[in-house]
Amino acid sequence: MTSTTEETAQNWLAKAKYEEVLGADSSHKTLFLLLSHPNGEQGILLANKTPFSEQQSVIEELLKSAKLKELSKNDIFGSYEIEIDKHLNVLKSQLIFPVNDRLIAKYRQEDKLVIRETPKLYQTVTKPYIEKFQLNLKWVYNCLEKVSEADKIVFEDDDKKDGFVLMQDIKWDGKTLENLYLLAIVHRHGLKSVRDLTGDDLPMLYSIRDKSLDAIHDKYGLAKDQVKCYFHYQPSFYHLHVHFINLKYDAPASTTMSAILLDDVINNLELNSQHYELSTLTFTRKKSDMLTELFQAANEL
Numbered sequence: 001m002t003s004t005t006e007e008t009a010q011n012w013l014a015k016a017k018y019e020e021v022l023g024a025d026s027s028h029k030t031l032f033l034l035l036s037h038p039n040g041e042q043g044i045l046l047a048n049k050t051p052f053s054e055q056q057s058v059i060e061e062l063l064k065s066a067k068l069k070e071l072s073k074n075d076i077f078g079s080y081e082i083e084i085d086k087h088l089n090v091l092k093s094q095l096i097f098p099v100n101d102r103l104i105a106k107y108r109q110e111d112k113l114v115i116r117e118t119p120k121l122y123q124t125v126t127k128p129y130i131e132k133f134q135l136n137l138k139w140v141y142n143c144l145e146k147v148s149e150a151d152k153i154v155f156e157d158d159d160k161k162d163g164f165v166l167m168q169d170i171k172w173d174g175k176t177l178e179n180l181y182l183l184a185i186v187h188r189h190g191l192k193s194v195r196d197l198t199g200d201d202l203p204m205l206y207s208i209r210d211k212s213l214d215a216i217h218d219k220y221g222l223a224k225d226q227v228k229c230y231f232h233y234q235p236s237f238y239h240l241h242v243h244f245i246n247l248k249y250d251a252p253a254s255t256t257m258s259a260i261l262l263d264d265v266i267n268n269l270e271l272n273s274q275h276y277e278l279s280t281l282t283f284t285r286k287k288s289d290m291l292t293e294l295f296q297a298a299n300e301l
Helices: 003-015 056-065 101-107 119-133 138-144 199-220 262-271 290-297
Strands: 017-025 030-036 042-049 067-074 077-083 091-096 112-117 153-157 164-168 181-186 227-232 241-246 259-261 281-286
Touching: 003 042, 003 091, 017 101, 042 101, 112 119, 112 290, 119 290, 138 164, 138 181, 153 199, 164 199, 181 199, 199 227, 199 241, 199 262, 227 262, 259 262, 281 290
Parallel strands: none
Antiparallel strands: 017 030, 030 042, 042 091, 067 077, 112 281, 153 164, 164 181, 181 241, 227 241, 227 259
């Protein structure tokens, strides 16, 4: 990121006004804010409190700088608020601007519904929805072509059919190992999600799994059995990618109803080359989401 883009974001944020809390997640210490700008634009600020570092030097610095304010005391048990140096209490954030109504809806918190997508419903409801309404993929192609975020690339297999780029996810600060988060984005265009995968794609999936886990071990020291690898279904963007996170990290949407383990996808395709063409896939979607409305219109909810 250049100083110019940082200054642009800083200037935009300085003039922006709070408009609405789109959502909050106390378990992940996350806050989603809708902002408005005098020029008429809207933006979204995603603020996340970073996990504590387990590095000895950081812990020692935290203890040295800690200022206690007692809340209660009972025998040997004390409850305190602790102030620490500000550089030890930095928020990891994303600022997205300008945003449209679809992006605002994406981050607005609301109740969800369970959707059971048969192969027929994928063809008649989901696939047309993707083709008509998917979000712009320019940022993905910028990453693959190294126009943007080239400094976040951890590993690349440049084969255009089975290759991929492994890079730091925008949600990760690139330093705190406890919430390590990487994405493997395939070079091949046209693969939108697990629905497009067949047995012919197994060499690509083996490569993504094995080479990514090796790269993570080499760079960050995490063993293969300390890393969780999975797809989202539905994904947040429709260009095939795999998530790699520290097993300790309870990342949003990394559990049942959102995530499908990479090893499970590989196993299913080894057993049946057409597994994801023929299977019913279950996922959740917000009530007001356009895809949910399309399923409702098809009398499937």
